[in-house]
Amino acid sequence: GAGVSQSPSNKVTEKGKDVELRCDPISGHTALYWYRQSLGQGLEFLIYFQGNSAPDKSGLPSDRFSAERTGGSVSTLTIQRTQQEDSAVYLCASSLDVTEQFFGPGTRLTVL
Amino acid sequence: AQSVAQPEDQVNVAEGNPLTVKCTYSVSGNPYLFWYVQYPNRGLQFLLKYITGDNLVKGSYGFEAEFNKSQTSFHLKKPSALVSDSALYFCAVRDPPGYSSASKIIFGSGTRLSIRP
Structure with a gap:
């Protein structure tokens, strides 16, 4: 695709449930990053x-968090x-080696 | 380990005036430096980068930044601010390839730029 896509755009879940967030990087980009942004931070x-x-x-906050990247593409x-x-x-975000990153629109996660 | 600081949470500028958003950094080697902008409810957009070469780099939307090695700074500037420049700005840094920490890009805490008409 033309850019990095993420799904879902919004996710509301109940405390204790598991969630999966998906990222489709730009085709051909070898590097993929996950970040977390709290409100306005x-x-x-x-x-x-x-x-x-x-x-x-090294940035995962606890063992409840995990990520995988299959086939060098989707994460x-x-x-x-x-x-x-x-x-x-x-x-x-995805990038070609050490160049600038291209970010997806994000997934807003709300845990009730 | 690399780190980056944006000392101002908010910068307020009148439209038409010059603007500066400050950034200082700490890295193990020669830094790779970046500026990103985030408009409300949108993802981050790349503005400009310094890898090597001329200390003054020009980027999108008329922005530029000056790399100052002695002061370990990479301030973002624009000669004449527009109301549409109002957004959240992030400075980022990474170590160059060859360092164990080179995989991480560390972002500053962000500076909210507000341009008043």
């Missing part, structure tokens, strides 16, 4: 994928047993 790095290398998971961020503090906008 800065971006918190979560995880980074680069080609076939082991992902950099899924999974949050298990969601908590209210997980409510945020989850942003995905």
Whole structure:
């Protein structure tokens, strides 16, 4: 596609439920990033994928968070047993190596 | 480890006046520096970057930024502000390739720019 796409655009869930957020990067981009942005705040790095290398998971806040990238393209961020503090906008970005990132529109997650 | 600071939460400027949004950084090697803009309810858009070369880089929408190695700064500037420039601006930094931390791009906390007519 022309840009990074994310789905769903909005997700409302109940505390304790699992959620999956999807990211489709720009075709050919080898790097993919996940960030979390709380209301009006800065971006918190979560995880980074680069080609076939082991992902950099150092930003994941707890073991309830995990992500995978299948076939070097689509990525899924999974949050298990969601908590209210997980409510945020989850942003995905892709890039060609160390060049600038292209961001998706984000998924707004609300945990009730 | 790399870090980036945006000391101003908000910058207010009158339309037509010059604007500056400040950013300072700390990295292990020569930095890769970026500015992004976020309009309300939208994703981040790339504005400009410094990798190497001329210290003054020009980007989208008439913005420019000056890399100052001695002051470890990368301030965003525009000679004449527009009301439509009102948005949230983020500075970002990463270590160059070869460093173990190079995979991360670290973002500042953001500066809200408000341009009054």
